[in-house]
Amino acid sequence: MTVRNPRIPKAPAVRTSIRTRLMRQDTLFATGIVIVLTLLSFVMARSALQQRVLAQLSGILFARETLLEQALQSAREEAALLGSRSELVRIAQGGELQGTLEAMLINMRDEHMPAQAIAVFDRTGTLRGSVGTSMEAPFDATQATILQPITGDEGWKAYRVFAPIRSDDGKNVGAVGIEFDVVSLLQPLLSATSLGETGEILLAMEKNNAIILLHHRYSAADRRIILLGSLDDQYAFDLPLAQALKGETGIRSAEDYAGKKVFSAYRLIPVLGWGLEVKVDRTEALRSVTTLAVSMGVAGALLTMLAVFVTRLLALRLTQPLIRLSGRVSLLRPGNWSFRSSVRSGDEVEVLDRVVEDLAARLKMTYDHLEDEVTKRTAELREQYVKDRAILESIEHGVVAVDRRGKILDINPSVERLLGVEREMILGESVSQAISFCIHRKPCPAKKHPVMQALEKREPIRAATNMHMNIVRADRGLLPVNVAVTPLLVGRKLLGAVLVFQDMTDDRRIDYIKSEFISLASHQLRTPISTLRWYIELLSDGKNKNLTQVQRESIVEMQTAATRMADLVEALLHAARLEGGSITPKLKKVNITALLTNIAEELRALGKDAKISCAIDIPTKPVMIMTDAILVHIVLQNLFSNAVKYSHPNGQVNVKVRVRNGWVEIEVTDRGIGIPTPEQHRIFERLFRARNATTVDTDGNGLGLFISHMIVDILGGKISFKSMENKGSAFTVRLPMGTKKSGVPSPASS
Numbered sequence: 001m002t003v004r005n006p007r008i009p010k011a012p013a014v015r016t017s018i019r020t021r022l023m024r025q026d027t028l029f030a031t032g033i034v035i036v037l038t039l040l041s042f043v044m045a046r047s048a049l050q051q052r053v054l055a056q057l058s059g060i061l062f063a064r065e066t067l068l069e070q071a072l073q074s075a076r077e078e079a080a081l082l083g084s085r086s087e088l089v090r091i092a093q094g095g096e097l098q099g100t101l102e103a104m105l106i107n108m109r110d111e112h113m114p115a116q117a118i119a120v121f122d123r124t125g126t127l128r129g130s131v132g133t134s135m136e137a138p139f140d141a142t143q144a145t146i147l148q149p150i151t152g153d154e155g156w157k158a159y160r161v162f163a164p165i166r167s168d169d170g171k172n173v174g175a176v177g178i179e180f181d182v183v184s185l186l187q188p189l190l191s192a193t194s195l196g197e198t199g200e201i202l203l204a205m206e207k208n209n210a211i212i213l214l215h216h217r218y219s220a221a222d223r224r225i226i227l228l229g230s231l232d233d234q235y236a237f238d239l240p241l242a243q244a245l246k247g248e249t250g251i252r253s254a255e256d257y258a259g260k261k262v263f264s265a266y267r268l269i270p271v272l273g274w275g276l277e278v279k280v281d282r283t284e285a286l287r288s289v290t291t292l293a294v295s296m297g298v299a300g301a302l303l304t305m306l307a308v309f310v311t312r313l314l315a316l317r318l319t320q321p322l323i324r325l326s327g328r329v330s331l332l333r334p335g336n337w338s339f340r341s342s343v344r345s346g347d348e349v350e351v352l353d354r355v356v357e358d359l360a361a362r363l364k365m366t367y368d369h370l371e372d373e374v375t376k377r378t379a380e381l382r383e384q385y386v387k388d389r390a391i392l393e394s395i396e397h398g399v400v401a402v403d404r405r406g407k408i409l410d411i412n413p414s415v416e417r418l419l420g421v422e423r424e425m426i427l428g429e430s431v432s433q434a435i436s437f438c439i440h441r442k443p444c445p446a447k448k449h450p451v452m453q454a455l456e457k458r459e460p461i462r463a464a465t466n467m468h469m470n471i472v473r474a475d476r477g478l479l480p481v482n483v484a485v486t487p488l489l490v491g492r493k494l495l496g497a498v499l500v501f502q503d504m505t506d507d508r509r510i511d512y513i514k515s516e517f518i519s520l521a522s523h524q525l526r527t528p529i530s531t532l533r534w535y536i537e538l539l540s541d542g543k544n545k546n547l548t549q550v551q552r553e554s555i556v557e558m559q560t561a562a563t564r565m566a567d568l569v570e571a572l573l574h575a576a577r578l579e580g581g582s583i584t585p586k587l588k589k590v591n592i593t594a595l596l597t598n599i600a601e602e603l604r605a606l607g608k609d610a611k612i613s614c615a616i617d618i619p620t621k622p623v624m625i626m627t628d629a630i631l632v633h634i635v636l637q638n639l640f641s642n643a644v645k646y647s648h649p650n651g652q653v654n655v656k657v658r659v660r661n662g663w664v665e666i667e668v669t670d671r672g673i674g675i676p677t678p679e680q681h682r683i684f685e686r687l688f689r690a691r692n693a694t695t696v697d698t699d700g701n702g703l704g705l706f707i708s709h710m711i712v713d714i715l716g717g718k719i720s721f722k723s724m725e726n727k728g729s730a731f732t733v734r735l736p737m738g739t740k741k742s743g744v745p746s747p748a749s750s
């Protein structure tokens with residue numbers, strides 16, 4: 001026999017290959033690095049560039065301010081120089097020096113001073129001579145050098161410098177004013193070529209709280225003054241020019257008057273009270289960084305792609321042997337355990353390959369061994385099964401196996417023979433329906449079915465031989481049986497039960513014949529024994545004086561023997577009648593306490609003879625029960641006499657009566673010889689006497705308890721006992737108080 005190949009599960013499909021995982025992880029990693037590096041570089045470069053631009057703006061601002069101040073300073077110096085010239089002293093003092101001022105103007109232009117007018121004033125500030133645009137002297141022009149910017153609709157047009165004219169003796173005799181063209185100053189001042197397309201340099205002043213742009217570079221079309229709004233409002237909005245006009249200096253990122261984001265450097269030019277701002281568009285300034293970031297991103301993407309490509313190549317090289325190996329491993333199955341290691345890469349894959357070779361060899365060995373073992377075991381099991389089956393089939397008794405719910409799993413041929421059923425018909429049926437029992441010819445309800453009880457209690461059930469159990473055969477006839485049910489337990493788990501029943505037809509028939517015979521014999525013996533007793537009575541009569549002492553003693557012996565014989569015949573007759581079902585209880589209201597008191601008297605008398613003390617505990621109140629007084633009397637008398645009979649000399653017998661839940665309980669206890677445990681289960685059998693009883697009392701007949709049991713049964717009560725050898729026994733009879741229907745024993749089936 002060969003082991004059937006187990007179903008080999010298919011090799012599981014690869015959900016995510018190592019290659020894909022490597023590539024996925026590598027792509028993620030490379031992309032992450034590129035993004036982080038690009039962002040980092042961008043932020044750092046941007047910050048560095050921003051610093052640089054701001055520093056550059058600051059430098060330009062400083063240079064332009066210096067340029068402006070230098071221009072104004074040289075204008076001041078020029079005016080002061082002219083103020084010391086003697087020609088001008090004379091003009092200021094009223095002299096007329098025709099051509100002097102023109103010559104001076106030309107001279108200044110030659111020296112690249114952008115002067116466009118010269119005027120001379122006397123001490124009172126009255127104009128004494130001029131060339132170029134006319135001008136008026138400011139109030140204290142004769143005292144100090146004054147700078148006067150000229151602004152108009154076109155912004156900053158020109159600036160004038162006034163200086164006192166001093167005579168040789170150091171007296172101020174008038175003032176000279178020079179007007180300079182501003183264009184030549186503004187050009188270098190506002191030139192923002194080094195700041196790219198968006199760079200701007202702005203010069204602004206404040207007038208009536210309005211910010212006025214002093215050059216018209218941005219309004220070339222209408223050449224009008226440009227107002228940048230209210231100084232206070234713009235200051236509140238952090239406009240750099242407004243802050244410069246308020247005397248603040250700064251370099252920062254800001255928004256210009258047009259709302260554009262710019263980098264700006266600004267400060268106040270104290271000489272003029274004007275604000276100067278150098279600014280550049282932020283986007284423009286940072287363009288190089290943005291371009292750098294884009295380039296880095298592109299380079300990073302290319303690098304990532306390259307990395308992925310390289311990873312793919314590497315992964316291919318790494319996983320190829322693994323894929324081949326897993327393909328070969330998936331071919332391993334019973335019958336094909338051959339596997340030869342073939343990878344020579346020197347890495348972990350080679351190790352794995354060798355391990356698989358080793359494993360395959362071991363699997364082959366184990367499998368072969370297992371196959372042999374299974375073959376051997378199967379043969380053994382089959383042999384055992386055949387043996388068991390043969391044993392089961394040869395058993396005379398009926399054997400029924402059921403599962404834990406009572407469904408019939410198997411039966412032996414004896415069941416078919418004894419019950420007249422077909423195996424196929426009852427397999428799978430519920431045992432309580434397929435095999436129904438009768439006790440004393442009364443149908444046994446399903447829950448009292450011995451199999452169901454054994455399953456429920458998980459205990460073996462053995463029906464007592466005197467229970468008169470029958471199984472209803474298929475033809476509705478009754479089969480007298482003895483029954484034993486054993487639950488099948490593995491640990492605490494219930495698997496089912498096995499019912500074994502023995503055909504008792506012959507035993508019951510013999511019992512029946514025996515009872516019939518005993519009944520007949522005892523009936524026939526009754527009359528002669530009575531006659532015998534009557535004549536013995538006559539003989540023993542005290543009037544008969546002709547008898548010797550020996551004859552009298554013989555007569556007494558005969559009398560005892562005759563009485564015993566009469567008792568035995570009476571008992572046999574009772575037993576036969578009870579078995580034959582010819583005794584029907586005559587139920588009446590009986591005062592059980594009165595009945596017991598009477599019997600107790602008999603017990604006392606009995607005890608007195610045997611020197612046994614009796615303690616009788618009977619309720620004083622009358623207890624009425626529906627029962628047959630004569631039958632109860634027989635039972636109690638038997639129990640009392642047994643208690644006295646089997647007590648040790650000077651022993652004690654107790655009788656206790658209790659009323660409980662509609663039952664009367666009568667308990668008779670002694671401290672006598674007791675019943676040996678191994679014999680206790682037979683105590684209610686007919687003619688049974690325990691081993692120890694026969695030595696104590698040789699006269700017993702073993703019918704008393706048999707009769708008592710049957711009587712209690714037909715009265716609807718229960719009799720039970722507890723006993724221990726040499727310690728004593730306690731017999732309890734429970735009788736129903738009401739009219740509980742009593743069972744009538746059925747005759748043995750025959």
Ligand code: ADP
Binds near residue numbers: 638690691692700706
């Ligand atoms: P017997 O005539 O032998 O007493 P019974 O049927 O009354 O017959 O009792 C059957 C057997 O039960 C007795 O032989 C004895 O072995 C045992 N038996 C009954 N009652 C007692 C008892 N109180 N103490 C010890 N054994 C008893």
